[in-house]
Amino acid sequence: MSNNTKNRMTMNQLAKELNISRTTLYNIMHQKGAFSEETEKRVFKALEDYNFRANNNARNLAKHREYKIAFVGFYSMRFKYFFDEIDAGIERALADYEDDGLQIIKKYSDRENPGQQIIDLKELDEQGIENFIVFCYHYEYVYPQIQKLIEKGKNVMLFSRRIPEVQPLCSVGCNDYLSGELMMELLHKFAPEGSRVQLLISEHNHHDNLVVGERLAGFYDALPKSKKRFEILENAWTSPVPEEEKGEIRRVLEERNPDVVLDFVCNLEYAARYLEERGKQNTVLLGYDVYPEIVPYIKNSTIDAVVYQDLSSQSYKAVQLMFEYICYGKRMKQENYYLPLNVVFASNCVYFECSDME
Structure with missing residues (x-):
């Protein structure tokens, strides 16, 4: 297993690797409940070997906390690779933070149908979703609904495309x-x-x-x-x-x-x-x-x-920033987060x- 895989391992994956239940793994990590000395040794050796990421899941699991983020975007079948990369970054962030209670609700609609994005944003708002990462193409149609969410006190981040009329928590993309x-x-x-x-x-x-x-x-x-x-x-x-x-x-x-x-x-x-x-x-x-x-x-x-x-890194960064804001209270330090550009030949x-x- 590569070092990258080790760093991204979740509690579910580690429990499966050790052939024990998630509950047993949690109890040993936090010294609760009953477990054997032999199992405890195996767990702590695995935590060291796999460089398991320290996090705040103890607090969140104990309180049964869930943190829902809606990613509302668009797609185009002509440029499928573009959206596959974005989705890969979202899934990578979910794997890293799922043990802390992260849930991601994805809503994608056709690029040429901004009306559906407006409907999706309204429905998610009505369902009580508080946190939004929005990726829109025809922003001239969608921005009034985004502005309404901000005025209602929702946490809104813009992805890839900044909108002049909107003041979100921040935007994430490239310059x-x-x-x-x-x-x-x-x-x-x-x-x-x-x-x-x-x-x-x-x-x-x-x-x-x-x-x-x-x-x-x-x-x-x-x-x-x-x-x-x-x-x-x-x-x-x-x-x-x-x-x-x-x-x-x-x-x-x-x-x-x-x-x-x-x-x-x-x-x-x-x-x-x-x-x-x-x-x-x-x-x-x-x-x-x-x-x-x-x-x-x-x-x-x-x-x-x-x-x-790097679209995958951009979407990962967007989810990471929003999650750390709503879970840990870590505020964004920048108005625009620009990820590095590369030249490929x-x-x-x-x-x-x-x-x-x-």
Whole structure:
């Protein structure tokens, strides 16, 4: 068993490993009830061997305390990897804190159906839920309901996307403006002076000021600071319909023949496929995120580099912060918690692959 698994072991898992009941394990840990000396020795040796995490579960178990957190988010079948990573982080946090009484209620709805998110938030409120982590796409529809929760005294945290009109406990995600600046640094590193640069942006993100807008702002603000000069071509706003988008990307790259392609929203697979098919691997290709379809293109350097945000760590951090606030009274120290960004390319790609990409 790996050290990471040992650190995340729960009471249920440890009891099963020792072939004893959870009650016996609890009694030995807190020196209550009856148990044999031999079993006590086995338990304390296992606690040391497995580096079992010290926590406050004694107090919570004794009081039968439960701490419910609602994670209200959205999904898109096109970008399934994105939401699988988020869910993995939530499940990891649940495994670490379940012995302290943590319960997570998940409510996911289609990205293009913000009305369902509003319904979910209202129903959870009516059920008496006090703690919310909210991840919304069409925030212009959802934010009034979020604001109502805050005004009622609910604990609300925003995940991934900050909403200008809302003042939550805090937000957790990545710094999108910084990721745009980082893209500019990659352009400077990989592209020669005078390169013709094409930005690819999906049409459905044209008005996304929370993520894409921040990325673009960071990129354009950093552009004049570069010692190199580039020719930035007119942005290509491609269709949100996948089959149409493939054709549009091919047409743009064929007609404009750029030296550099910067993908701002998940078109890397289509662009890489086109460049590989046309023997244009010398074209610099940069983008965002690591997902199964593009890993081979990163490994063979058709994709030169991507800016990667660790979504699993972000969702874990969000649950951890909320739980420690409601259980231990540990207040958030920051308004925005930004987790580190990474740059992934051929030589280090293996370290950022998820298990389901292998």
